[in-house]
Amino acid sequence: MTAPDDPADAAAGLGRRVWRRPLAELLRERRGVAATLLWSLAATLPALLSGHLVARALDRGFLRDDLAAGLGWLAVLGAAMVAAAVSARRVPPALGRVVEPLRDRLVRRVVTGTLRRAVGAAPGRPDLSVITRMSEHTETVRDTTAGLLLGLQQVGLTVTAAAVGLALLAPVVALLVVPPVAVTLLLLVLLLPSLAARERASLLAEERVADTVGGIVSDVRDVVACGAEPEAAGEAGDAFRVQAAAERAAARAGALRTALGTAGGQLALVAVLAAGPWLLHSGRLSTGELLGALTYITANLQPALRAAVQTTGGSAVRLGVALHRLESCAGPEPEPAPSPAPRAKVPSDFELRVDGLTFSYGAGAEPVLRDVTFTVPYGSHLAVVGPSGIGKSTLADLLTGVAEPQQGTVSIGGLPLASLDPHWLRRTVAIIPQEAYVFAGSLRENLTYLDPAASAADIEDAVTTLGLGPLRDRLGGNDAAVGSRSGLTPGERQMIALARVWLSPARIVLLDEATCHLDPVAEARMEEAFRARPGTLVVIAHRLSSARRADRILVMDGERTLLGGHDELLRRSGLYADLVGAWQTGRQEEGRPDRRYAAS
Known part of the structure:
Protein backbone atom coordinates (compact mmCIF):
# COMPACT_ATOMS: atom_id res chain seq x y z
CA MET A 1 0.00 0.00 0.00
CA GLY A 331 -2.05 11.69 7.73
CA PRO A 332 -2.54 14.79 9.86
CA GLU A 333 -2.01 14.87 13.59
CA PRO A 334 -5.08 13.32 15.21
CA GLU A 335 -7.16 15.80 17.10
CA PRO A 336 -7.32 15.40 20.88
CA ALA A 337 -10.00 12.93 21.85
CA PRO A 338 -13.14 14.85 22.78
CA SER A 339 -14.84 14.30 26.08
CA PRO A 340 -17.42 11.52 25.94
CA ALA A 341 -20.62 12.78 24.43
CA PRO A 342 -23.72 12.79 26.63
CA ARG A 343 -24.86 9.59 24.88
CA ALA A 344 -21.62 7.74 25.83
CA LYS A 345 -22.58 5.29 28.55
CA VAL A 346 -21.03 2.74 30.84
CA PRO A 347 -23.04 -0.46 31.37
CA SER A 348 -23.76 -1.87 34.79
CA ASP A 349 -22.64 -5.41 33.88
CA PHE A 350 -20.51 -7.21 31.30
CA GLU A 351 -22.95 -9.61 29.62
CA LEU A 352 -22.06 -9.83 25.91
CA ARG A 353 -25.05 -10.22 23.60
CA VAL A 354 -25.32 -10.55 19.80
CA ASP A 355 -28.73 -9.97 18.16
CA GLY A 356 -29.46 -10.58 14.46
CA LEU A 357 -25.90 -9.86 13.41
CA THR A 358 -25.37 -9.65 9.62
CA PHE A 359 -22.16 -8.56 7.91
CA SER A 360 -20.76 -8.58 4.37
CA TYR A 361 -17.73 -7.06 2.65
CA GLY A 362 -19.25 -4.79 0.05
CA ALA A 363 -22.78 -3.97 -1.03
CA GLY A 364 -23.15 -6.82 -3.51
CA ALA A 365 -21.17 -9.43 -1.60
CA GLU A 366 -22.67 -12.50 0.01
CA PRO A 367 -22.94 -12.00 3.79
CA VAL A 368 -20.14 -13.57 5.79
CA LEU A 369 -22.43 -13.62 8.83
CA ARG A 370 -26.21 -13.79 8.60
CA ASP A 371 -28.67 -13.25 11.45
CA VAL A 372 -26.31 -14.46 14.19
CA THR A 373 -27.75 -14.36 17.72
CA PHE A 374 -26.25 -15.59 20.99
CA THR A 375 -25.42 -14.47 24.53
CA VAL A 376 -22.20 -14.83 26.52
CA PRO A 377 -22.87 -14.39 30.27
CA TYR A 378 -20.17 -12.61 32.23
CA GLY A 379 -17.51 -14.95 33.54
CA SER A 380 -18.20 -17.72 31.01
CA HIS A 381 -15.85 -19.37 28.51
CA LEU A 382 -17.03 -19.62 24.87
CA ALA A 383 -15.20 -21.36 22.04
CA VAL A 384 -15.96 -20.56 18.38
CA VAL A 385 -15.25 -23.31 15.81
CA GLY A 386 -15.83 -23.73 12.11
CA PRO A 387 -14.03 -24.22 8.79
CA SER A 388 -11.40 -21.74 7.64
CA GLY A 389 -12.92 -18.66 5.97
CA ILE A 390 -16.33 -19.14 7.58
CA GLY A 391 -16.16 -15.73 9.33
CA LYS A 392 -14.74 -16.42 12.80
CA SER A 393 -12.23 -13.56 12.72
CA THR A 394 -14.91 -11.28 11.27
CA LEU A 395 -17.08 -12.16 14.26
CA ALA A 396 -14.20 -11.25 16.57
CA ASP A 397 -13.86 -7.86 14.86
CA LEU A 398 -17.58 -7.23 15.33
CA LEU A 399 -17.53 -8.26 18.99
CA THR A 400 -14.76 -5.76 19.72
CA GLY A 401 -16.17 -2.89 17.65
CA VAL A 402 -13.37 -2.96 15.05
CA ALA A 403 -16.03 -3.54 12.37
CA GLU A 404 -19.70 -2.47 12.31
CA PRO A 405 -22.51 -4.79 11.17
CA GLN A 406 -24.92 -3.95 8.37
CA GLN A 407 -27.74 -5.33 10.52
CA GLY A 408 -28.13 -6.34 14.13
CA THR A 409 -26.30 -5.22 17.24
CA VAL A 410 -23.52 -6.22 19.59
CA SER A 411 -24.15 -5.05 23.14
CA ILE A 412 -22.51 -5.19 26.54
CA GLY A 413 -24.74 -4.99 29.56
CA GLY A 414 -27.69 -4.30 27.26
CA LEU A 415 -26.07 -1.24 25.66
CA PRO A 416 -24.92 -1.27 21.99
CA LEU A 417 -21.19 -0.86 21.46
CA ALA A 418 -21.75 2.37 19.50
CA SER A 419 -23.32 4.01 22.57
CA LEU A 420 -20.56 3.10 25.02
CA ASP A 421 -17.81 5.36 26.32
CA PRO A 422 -14.87 4.62 23.95
CA HIS A 423 -12.31 4.86 26.76
CA TRP A 424 -14.27 2.39 28.87
CA LEU A 425 -14.67 0.05 25.89
CA ARG A 426 -10.93 0.06 25.12
CA ARG A 427 -10.11 -0.82 28.73
CA THR A 428 -12.83 -3.44 29.04
CA VAL A 429 -12.60 -5.40 25.78
CA ALA A 430 -9.30 -6.79 24.47
CA ILE A 431 -8.54 -8.92 21.42
CA ILE A 432 -5.32 -10.83 20.79
CA PRO A 433 -4.85 -11.65 17.09
CA GLN A 434 -2.95 -14.54 15.58
CA GLU A 435 0.07 -12.37 14.70
CA ALA A 436 1.14 -10.92 18.03
CA TYR A 437 2.94 -7.56 18.15
CA VAL A 438 5.92 -6.98 20.44
CA PHE A 439 7.01 -3.40 21.04
CA ALA A 440 10.65 -2.34 21.01
CA GLY A 441 11.56 -1.87 24.65
CA SER A 442 12.02 -4.00 27.73
CA LEU A 443 10.06 -7.12 28.60
CA ARG A 444 8.58 -5.23 31.56
CA GLU A 445 7.36 -2.41 29.31
CA ASN A 446 5.73 -4.93 26.97
CA LEU A 447 3.97 -6.74 29.79
CA THR A 448 2.67 -3.57 31.47
CA TYR A 449 1.75 -1.68 28.29
CA LEU A 450 -2.01 -1.96 28.98
CA ASP A 451 -1.60 -1.45 32.73
CA PRO A 452 1.42 0.78 33.51
CA ALA A 453 0.51 0.67 37.22
CA ALA A 454 1.10 -3.09 37.43
CA SER A 455 3.40 -3.91 40.35
CA ALA A 456 6.41 -6.19 40.40
CA ALA A 457 4.27 -8.78 42.20
CA ASP A 458 1.65 -8.56 39.43
CA ILE A 459 4.32 -9.14 36.78
CA GLU A 460 5.75 -12.08 38.70
CA ASP A 461 2.26 -13.56 39.03
CA ALA A 462 1.72 -13.28 35.27
CA VAL A 463 5.12 -14.80 34.46
CA THR A 464 4.50 -17.72 36.83
CA THR A 465 0.88 -18.35 35.86
CA LEU A 466 1.42 -18.22 32.10
CA GLY A 467 4.78 -20.00 32.11
CA LEU A 468 7.00 -17.15 30.85
CA GLY A 469 9.82 -17.99 33.26
CA PRO A 470 12.09 -19.79 30.76
CA LEU A 471 11.54 -17.04 28.17
CA ARG A 472 12.37 -14.31 30.69
CA ASP A 473 15.50 -16.17 31.80
CA ARG A 474 16.65 -16.57 28.21
CA LEU A 475 16.14 -12.87 27.48
CA GLY A 476 17.94 -11.81 30.67
CA GLY A 477 15.20 -10.64 33.05
CA ASN A 478 12.28 -8.22 33.09
CA ASP A 479 14.46 -5.31 31.97
CA ALA A 480 15.93 -7.17 29.00
CA ALA A 481 15.32 -5.58 25.61
CA VAL A 482 12.88 -7.26 23.25
CA GLY A 483 11.87 -6.39 19.72
CA SER A 484 12.78 -7.18 16.15
CA ARG A 485 16.39 -8.10 17.01
CA SER A 486 15.82 -10.25 20.10
CA GLY A 487 15.26 -13.48 18.17
CA LEU A 488 11.75 -14.12 19.48
CA THR A 489 9.87 -17.00 17.90
CA PRO A 490 6.21 -16.50 16.84
CA GLY A 491 5.17 -18.57 19.86
CA GLU A 492 7.21 -16.41 22.25
CA ARG A 493 5.66 -13.28 20.77
CA GLN A 494 2.23 -14.76 21.41
CA MET A 495 3.16 -15.54 25.00
CA ILE A 496 4.22 -11.93 25.61
CA ALA A 497 1.02 -10.59 24.02
CA LEU A 498 -1.11 -12.99 26.06
CA ALA A 499 0.63 -11.98 29.29
CA ARG A 500 0.17 -8.30 28.38
CA VAL A 501 -3.62 -8.74 28.17
CA TRP A 502 -3.71 -11.06 31.19
CA LEU A 503 -2.23 -8.19 33.24
CA SER A 504 -4.63 -5.62 31.75
CA PRO A 505 -7.93 -4.48 33.30
CA ALA A 506 -9.91 -6.00 30.38
CA ARG A 507 -12.95 -8.00 31.46
CA ILE A 508 -13.89 -9.40 28.05
CA VAL A 509 -10.98 -11.09 26.26
CA LEU A 510 -11.07 -12.56 22.74
CA LEU A 511 -8.32 -14.91 21.60
CA ASP A 512 -8.44 -14.95 17.79
CA GLU A 513 -6.25 -18.03 17.22
CA ALA A 514 -3.83 -16.26 19.57
CA THR A 515 -2.23 -19.57 20.64
CA CYS A 516 -1.75 -21.10 17.19
CA HIS A 517 2.07 -21.00 17.47
CA LEU A 518 2.10 -22.71 20.89
CA ASP A 519 2.20 -26.42 21.51
CA PRO A 520 -0.97 -28.01 22.95
CA VAL A 521 0.41 -28.05 26.52
CA ALA A 522 1.32 -24.34 26.47
CA GLU A 523 -2.00 -23.53 24.80
CA ALA A 524 -3.93 -25.34 27.52
CA ARG A 525 -1.97 -23.50 30.21
CA MET A 526 -2.72 -20.12 28.63
CA GLU A 527 -6.45 -20.82 28.25
CA GLU A 528 -6.75 -22.16 31.79
CA ALA A 529 -4.98 -19.03 33.08
CA PHE A 530 -7.44 -16.78 31.28
CA ARG A 531 -10.36 -18.91 32.40
CA ALA A 532 -9.28 -18.56 36.05
CA ARG A 533 -8.87 -14.81 35.58
CA PRO A 534 -11.96 -12.65 36.38
CA GLY A 535 -13.95 -11.96 33.22
CA THR A 536 -15.32 -13.47 30.03
CA LEU A 537 -13.19 -15.49 27.63
CA VAL A 538 -14.05 -16.00 23.95
CA VAL A 539 -11.66 -18.27 22.02
CA ILE A 540 -11.58 -18.57 18.25
CA ALA A 541 -10.43 -22.18 18.46
CA HIS A 542 -7.35 -23.33 16.61
CA ARG A 543 -7.66 -26.86 17.97
CA LEU A 544 -10.68 -28.89 19.07
CA SER A 545 -9.01 -29.30 22.46
CA SER A 546 -9.77 -25.61 23.04
CA ALA A 547 -13.45 -26.27 22.42
CA ARG A 548 -13.48 -29.15 24.92
CA ARG A 549 -12.22 -26.79 27.63
CA ALA A 550 -15.00 -24.23 27.03
CA ASP A 551 -18.31 -23.93 28.88
CA ARG A 552 -20.15 -23.60 25.58
CA ILE A 553 -19.25 -23.90 21.91
CA LEU A 554 -20.46 -21.80 18.98
CA VAL A 555 -20.33 -23.74 15.71
CA MET A 556 -20.28 -21.57 12.58
CA ASP A 557 -21.61 -23.57 9.65
CA GLY A 558 -22.23 -21.22 6.74
CA GLU A 559 -25.93 -20.32 6.78
CA ARG A 560 -26.42 -21.01 10.48
CA THR A 561 -24.73 -21.03 13.86
CA LEU A 562 -25.34 -23.49 16.67
CA LEU A 563 -24.60 -22.87 20.34
CA GLY A 564 -24.37 -25.58 22.97
CA GLY A 565 -22.23 -28.00 24.90
CA HIS A 566 -19.98 -30.66 23.45
CA ASP A 567 -22.38 -33.62 23.79
CA GLU A 568 -25.35 -31.60 22.53
CA LEU A 569 -23.49 -30.38 19.45
CA LEU A 570 -22.33 -33.90 18.59
CA ARG A 571 -26.03 -34.76 18.16
CA ARG A 572 -27.20 -31.55 16.50
CA SER A 573 -24.28 -30.52 14.25
CA GLY A 574 -22.87 -32.77 11.54
CA LEU A 575 -20.00 -30.32 10.98
CA TYR A 576 -18.99 -30.42 14.64
CA ALA A 577 -19.20 -34.21 14.69
CA ASP A 578 -16.93 -34.35 11.63
CA LEU A 579 -14.42 -31.98 13.23
CA VAL A 580 -14.37 -34.01 16.44
CA GLY A 581 -14.00 -37.26 14.50
CA ALA A 582 -11.05 -35.91 12.51
CA TRP A 583 -9.48 -34.57 15.70
CA GLN A 584 -9.83 -37.86 17.57
CA THR A 585 -8.38 -39.74 14.61
CA GLY A 586 -5.47 -37.34 14.46
CA ARG A 587 -4.73 -37.79 18.18
CA GLN A 588 -4.06 -41.47 17.54
CA GLU A 589 -1.47 -40.70 14.87
CA GLU A 590 2.12 -39.68 15.41
CA GLY A 591 3.40 -36.16 14.76
CA ARG A 592 1.40 -33.06 15.59
CA PRO A 593 -2.24 -34.10 15.29
CA ASP A 594 -3.71 -30.95 16.74
CA ARG A 595 -2.10 -28.86 14.00
CA ARG A 596 -3.21 -31.24 11.28
CA TYR A 597 -6.82 -31.48 12.33
CA ALA A 598 -7.54 -27.95 13.41
CA ALA A 599 -10.86 -26.34 14.18
CA SER A 600 -10.29 -23.65 11.63
Missing part, protein backbone atom coordinates in the same frame (compact mmCIF):
# COMPACT_ATOMS: atom_id res chain seq x y z
CA THR A 2 1.72 3.14 -1.17
CA ALA A 3 0.54 6.67 -0.66
CA PRO A 4 0.12 8.84 -3.74
CA ASP A 5 3.22 10.73 -4.73
CA ASP A 6 3.71 13.79 -6.91
CA PRO A 7 6.44 16.43 -7.20
CA ALA A 8 4.60 18.98 -5.12
CA ASP A 9 3.97 16.47 -2.39
CA ALA A 10 7.60 15.37 -2.47
CA ALA A 11 8.86 18.92 -2.16
CA ALA A 12 6.56 19.63 0.74
CA GLY A 13 7.30 16.29 2.38
CA LEU A 14 11.04 16.82 2.34
CA GLY A 15 10.74 20.44 3.37
CA ARG A 16 9.87 22.17 6.56
CA ARG A 17 6.57 20.36 7.14
CA VAL A 18 8.27 16.97 7.47
CA TRP A 19 10.80 18.19 10.02
CA ARG A 20 8.60 20.55 12.01
CA ARG A 21 6.73 17.94 14.08
CA PRO A 22 9.70 15.75 15.13
CA LEU A 23 11.72 18.85 16.03
CA ALA A 24 8.82 20.05 18.15
CA GLU A 25 8.59 16.61 19.76
CA LEU A 26 12.32 16.65 20.55
CA LEU A 27 12.05 20.08 22.16
CA ARG A 28 9.35 18.72 24.47
CA GLU A 29 12.04 16.58 26.12
CA ARG A 30 14.04 19.57 27.42
CA ARG A 31 15.72 17.72 30.27
CA GLY A 32 16.90 14.94 28.01
CA VAL A 33 18.17 17.42 25.42
CA ALA A 34 20.00 19.43 28.09
CA ALA A 35 21.60 16.31 29.59
CA THR A 36 22.65 15.09 26.14
CA LEU A 37 24.19 18.45 25.31
CA LEU A 38 26.10 18.71 28.59
CA TRP A 39 27.59 15.23 28.36
CA SER A 40 28.38 15.80 24.67
CA LEU A 41 30.25 19.00 25.52
CA ALA A 42 32.29 17.13 28.11
CA ALA A 43 33.03 14.42 25.52
CA THR A 44 34.61 17.01 23.17
CA LEU A 45 37.22 18.07 25.72
CA PRO A 46 40.11 16.32 23.86
CA ALA A 47 39.08 18.02 20.60
CA LEU A 48 39.56 21.38 22.30
CA LEU A 49 42.80 20.63 24.17
CA SER A 50 44.65 17.99 22.14
CA GLY A 51 46.67 20.32 19.90
CA HIS A 52 47.64 22.63 22.76
CA LEU A 53 48.79 19.74 24.96
CA VAL A 54 50.79 18.10 22.16
CA ALA A 55 52.48 21.46 21.38
CA ARG A 56 53.42 21.98 25.02
CA ALA A 57 54.66 18.41 25.35
CA LEU A 58 57.11 19.10 22.50
CA ASP A 59 58.06 22.75 23.04
CA ARG A 60 58.27 22.65 26.84
CA GLY A 61 59.24 19.05 27.29
CA PHE A 62 60.74 16.71 24.72
CA LEU A 63 62.50 19.36 22.59
CA ARG A 64 64.15 20.73 25.79
CA ASP A 65 65.22 17.24 26.87
CA ASP A 66 62.74 17.44 29.75
CA LEU A 67 61.17 14.00 29.57
CA ALA A 68 59.12 14.45 32.73
CA ALA A 69 57.50 17.66 31.47
CA GLY A 70 56.70 16.12 28.10
CA LEU A 71 55.14 13.05 29.68
CA GLY A 72 53.27 15.29 32.11
CA TRP A 73 51.58 17.21 29.33
CA LEU A 74 50.68 13.95 27.56
CA ALA A 75 49.30 12.63 30.87
CA VAL A 76 47.00 15.65 31.01
CA LEU A 77 45.85 14.75 27.49
CA GLY A 78 45.26 11.15 28.62
CA ALA A 79 43.20 12.37 31.58
CA ALA A 80 41.11 14.51 29.23
CA MET A 81 40.51 11.47 27.04
CA VAL A 82 39.44 9.38 30.04
CA ALA A 83 37.03 12.11 31.16
CA ALA A 84 35.68 12.33 27.60
CA ALA A 85 35.20 8.55 27.45
CA VAL A 86 33.27 8.58 30.73
CA SER A 87 31.10 11.42 29.45
CA ALA A 88 30.54 9.68 26.11
CA ARG A 89 29.14 6.65 27.95
CA ARG A 90 26.50 8.90 29.51
CA VAL A 91 25.35 10.28 26.16
CA PRO A 92 23.32 7.24 24.89
CA PRO A 93 21.12 6.94 28.05
CA ALA A 94 20.44 10.68 27.95
CA LEU A 95 19.71 10.42 24.25
CA GLY A 96 17.32 7.54 24.89
CA ARG A 97 15.21 9.81 27.10
CA VAL A 98 14.83 12.08 24.07
CA VAL A 99 14.37 9.58 21.26
CA GLU A 100 12.12 6.92 22.85
CA PRO A 101 9.20 9.31 23.58
CA LEU A 102 9.50 10.54 19.96
CA ARG A 103 9.24 6.94 18.71
CA ASP A 104 6.23 6.22 20.94
CA ARG A 105 4.33 9.28 19.71
CA LEU A 106 5.10 8.44 16.08
CA VAL A 107 3.86 4.87 16.60
CA ARG A 108 0.58 6.15 17.98
CA ARG A 109 0.15 8.53 15.06
CA VAL A 110 1.03 5.93 12.45
CA VAL A 111 -1.20 3.20 13.83
CA THR A 112 -4.10 5.55 14.55
CA GLY A 113 -3.95 7.31 11.18
CA THR A 114 -3.47 4.09 9.21
CA LEU A 115 -6.30 2.28 10.98
CA ARG A 116 -8.66 5.19 10.40
CA ARG A 117 -7.77 5.29 6.72
CA ALA A 118 -7.90 1.50 6.27
CA VAL A 119 -11.20 0.99 8.10
CA GLY A 120 -12.73 3.83 6.11
CA ALA A 121 -11.55 2.38 2.81
CA ALA A 122 -14.44 -0.08 2.35
CA PRO A 123 -15.64 -2.07 0.51
CA GLY A 124 -13.53 -5.03 1.38
CA ARG A 125 -11.63 -6.08 4.44
CA PRO A 126 -9.11 -3.33 5.22
CA ASP A 127 -5.51 -4.05 4.28
CA LEU A 128 -3.57 -3.28 7.45
CA SER A 129 -0.23 -4.61 6.20
CA VAL A 130 0.84 -0.99 5.75
CA ILE A 131 1.12 -0.75 9.54
CA THR A 132 4.00 -3.23 9.47
CA ARG A 133 5.75 -1.23 6.76
CA MET A 134 5.19 2.06 8.54
CA SER A 135 6.31 0.53 11.84
CA GLU A 136 9.61 -0.26 10.13
CA HIS A 137 9.83 3.40 9.07
CA THR A 138 9.09 4.39 12.68
CA GLU A 139 11.95 2.24 13.91
CA THR A 140 14.10 3.87 11.22
CA VAL A 141 13.14 7.28 12.61
CA ARG A 142 14.05 6.18 16.13
CA ASP A 143 17.40 4.70 15.13
CA THR A 144 18.42 7.39 12.66
CA THR A 145 17.36 10.21 14.97
CA ALA A 146 19.64 8.80 17.64
CA GLY A 147 22.43 8.34 15.09
CA LEU A 148 21.85 11.81 13.66
CA LEU A 149 22.03 13.48 17.06
CA LEU A 150 25.20 11.59 17.89
CA GLY A 151 26.63 12.50 14.50
CA LEU A 152 25.72 16.16 14.91
CA GLN A 153 27.44 16.09 18.30
CA GLN A 154 30.61 14.74 16.72
CA VAL A 155 30.45 17.02 13.71
CA GLY A 156 29.18 20.25 15.22
CA LEU A 157 30.81 20.19 18.63
CA THR A 158 34.04 18.55 17.51
CA VAL A 159 34.55 20.91 14.56
CA THR A 160 33.75 23.90 16.74
CA ALA A 161 36.05 22.78 19.56
CA ALA A 162 38.90 21.91 17.17
CA ALA A 163 38.51 25.19 15.27
CA VAL A 164 38.57 27.20 18.51
CA GLY A 165 41.57 25.30 19.80
CA LEU A 166 43.41 25.72 16.49
CA ALA A 167 42.64 29.45 16.35
CA LEU A 168 44.01 29.93 19.87
CA LEU A 169 47.10 27.83 19.15
CA ALA A 170 47.99 29.03 15.65
CA PRO A 171 45.72 31.67 14.08
CA VAL A 172 47.66 31.61 10.80
CA VAL A 173 47.03 27.86 10.44
CA ALA A 174 43.37 28.35 11.26
CA LEU A 175 43.15 30.68 8.25
CA LEU A 176 44.40 27.82 6.06
CA VAL A 177 42.25 25.08 7.61
CA VAL A 178 38.88 26.55 8.56
CA PRO A 179 37.80 27.79 5.06
CA PRO A 180 38.05 24.40 3.25
CA VAL A 181 36.38 22.66 6.19
CA ALA A 182 33.56 25.22 6.27
CA VAL A 183 33.07 25.03 2.48
CA THR A 184 32.94 21.22 2.67
CA LEU A 185 30.26 21.29 5.36
CA LEU A 186 28.27 23.90 3.42
CA LEU A 187 28.39 21.83 0.23
CA LEU A 188 27.27 18.71 2.12
CA VAL A 189 24.26 20.62 3.42
CA LEU A 190 23.45 21.96 -0.05
CA LEU A 191 23.64 18.43 -1.45
CA LEU A 192 21.16 17.14 1.10
CA PRO A 193 17.92 17.81 -0.87
CA SER A 194 19.35 16.08 -3.94
CA LEU A 195 20.52 13.11 -1.89
CA ALA A 196 17.14 12.87 -0.17
CA ALA A 197 15.26 12.99 -3.48
CA ARG A 198 17.37 10.16 -4.90
CA GLU A 199 17.04 8.07 -1.74
CA ARG A 200 13.28 8.57 -1.74
CA ALA A 201 13.04 7.64 -5.42
CA SER A 202 14.97 4.46 -4.64
CA LEU A 203 12.62 3.62 -1.77
CA LEU A 204 9.50 4.21 -3.87
CA ALA A 205 10.93 2.08 -6.68
CA GLU A 206 11.61 -0.72 -4.21
CA GLU A 207 8.04 -0.53 -2.91
CA ARG A 208 6.72 -0.57 -6.48
CA VAL A 209 8.73 -3.74 -7.21
CA ALA A 210 7.30 -5.38 -4.07
CA ASP A 211 3.73 -4.40 -4.98
CA THR A 212 4.11 -5.46 -8.63
CA VAL A 213 5.72 -8.81 -7.94
CA GLY A 214 3.36 -9.48 -5.02
CA GLY A 215 0.34 -8.81 -7.23
CA ILE A 216 1.63 -11.09 -9.96
CA VAL A 217 2.39 -13.91 -7.52
CA SER A 218 -1.02 -13.65 -5.85
CA ASP A 219 -2.76 -13.82 -9.25
CA VAL A 220 -0.38 -16.30 -10.86
CA ARG A 221 -3.14 -18.78 -11.66
CA ASP A 222 -5.14 -16.16 -13.52
CA VAL A 223 -1.98 -14.96 -15.30
CA VAL A 224 -1.21 -18.48 -16.51
CA ALA A 225 -4.82 -19.24 -17.38
CA CYS A 226 -5.06 -16.12 -19.54
CA GLY A 227 -1.66 -16.64 -21.15
CA ALA A 228 -0.53 -13.28 -19.82
CA GLU A 229 2.97 -14.36 -18.77
CA PRO A 230 4.73 -12.00 -21.23
CA GLU A 231 2.70 -9.02 -20.03
CA ALA A 232 3.35 -9.91 -16.39
CA ALA A 233 7.06 -10.36 -17.06
CA GLY A 234 7.15 -7.02 -18.88
CA GLU A 235 5.43 -5.23 -16.02
CA ALA A 236 7.82 -6.75 -13.48
CA GLY A 237 10.80 -5.95 -15.73
CA ASP A 238 9.76 -2.31 -15.99
CA ALA A 239 9.55 -2.08 -12.21
CA PHE A 240 12.99 -3.65 -11.79
CA ARG A 241 14.53 -1.32 -14.40
CA VAL A 242 13.12 1.73 -12.64
CA GLN A 243 14.50 0.45 -9.33
CA ALA A 244 17.92 -0.20 -10.87
CA ALA A 245 18.05 3.32 -12.34
CA ALA A 246 17.04 4.82 -8.98
CA GLU A 247 19.69 2.76 -7.17
CA ARG A 248 22.38 3.92 -9.63
CA ALA A 249 21.38 7.56 -9.18
CA ALA A 250 21.49 7.17 -5.39
CA ALA A 251 24.91 5.47 -5.63
CA ARG A 252 26.31 8.30 -7.77
CA ALA A 253 25.07 10.89 -5.30
CA GLY A 254 26.57 8.90 -2.44
CA ALA A 255 29.93 8.66 -4.21
CA LEU A 256 29.96 12.44 -4.73
CA ARG A 257 29.17 12.97 -1.06
CA THR A 258 32.01 10.68 0.04
CA ALA A 259 34.51 12.26 -2.33
CA LEU A 260 33.56 15.74 -1.14
CA GLY A 261 34.04 14.85 2.52
CA THR A 262 37.40 13.22 1.87
CA ALA A 263 38.65 16.11 -0.28
CA GLY A 264 37.78 18.73 2.32
CA GLY A 265 39.89 17.10 5.02
CA GLN A 266 42.78 16.33 2.69
CA LEU A 267 42.90 19.88 1.30
CA ALA A 268 43.26 21.29 4.82
CA LEU A 269 46.06 18.83 5.59
CA VAL A 270 47.91 19.50 2.32
CA ALA A 271 47.65 23.26 2.84
CA VAL A 272 49.26 23.05 6.28
CA LEU A 273 51.99 20.63 5.15
CA ALA A 274 52.82 22.86 2.17
CA ALA A 275 53.01 25.98 4.32
CA GLY A 276 54.77 24.22 7.21
CA PRO A 277 58.41 24.90 6.20
CA TRP A 278 57.74 28.58 5.60
CA LEU A 279 55.85 28.89 8.89
CA LEU A 280 58.71 27.27 10.79
CA HIS A 281 61.54 29.24 9.11
CA SER A 282 59.69 32.55 9.47
CA GLY A 283 59.19 31.95 13.17
CA ARG A 284 55.44 32.17 12.98
CA LEU A 285 55.14 28.65 14.41
CA SER A 286 57.23 26.46 16.66
CA THR A 287 57.71 22.78 15.93
CA GLY A 288 55.32 21.86 18.70
CA GLU A 289 52.67 24.28 17.44
CA LEU A 290 52.91 22.82 13.93
CA LEU A 291 52.50 19.30 15.25
CA GLY A 292 49.64 20.46 17.47
CA ALA A 293 47.93 22.01 14.45
CA LEU A 294 48.35 18.74 12.54
CA THR A 295 46.87 16.94 15.55
CA TYR A 296 43.76 19.10 15.36
CA ILE A 297 43.43 18.26 11.66
CA THR A 298 44.15 14.51 11.66
CA ALA A 299 42.68 13.54 15.04
CA ASN A 300 39.62 15.81 15.07
CA LEU A 301 38.68 17.66 11.88
CA GLN A 302 39.17 14.81 9.40
CA PRO A 303 37.17 12.26 11.49
CA ALA A 304 34.49 14.92 11.98
CA LEU A 305 34.22 15.44 8.22
CA ARG A 306 33.89 11.69 7.68
CA ALA A 307 31.14 11.67 10.28
CA ALA A 308 29.51 14.61 8.50
CA VAL A 309 29.44 12.57 5.29
CA GLN A 310 27.71 9.72 7.11
CA THR A 311 25.39 12.00 9.06
CA THR A 312 24.20 14.42 6.39
CA GLY A 313 24.28 11.97 3.51
CA GLY A 314 23.25 8.85 5.42
CA SER A 315 21.28 9.34 8.62
CA ALA A 316 19.75 12.69 7.69
CA VAL A 317 18.64 11.44 4.26
CA ARG A 318 17.13 8.23 5.66
CA LEU A 319 15.44 10.20 8.42
CA GLY A 320 13.95 12.71 5.98
CA VAL A 321 12.68 9.96 3.68
CA ALA A 322 11.22 7.94 6.56
CA LEU A 323 9.49 11.03 7.97
CA HIS A 324 8.02 11.77 4.55
CA ARG A 325 6.62 8.23 4.28
CA LEU A 326 5.18 8.45 7.77
CA GLU A 327 3.56 11.81 7.01
CA SER A 328 2.03 10.50 3.78
CA CYS A 329 0.62 7.36 5.40
CA ALA A 330 -0.27 8.57 8.88
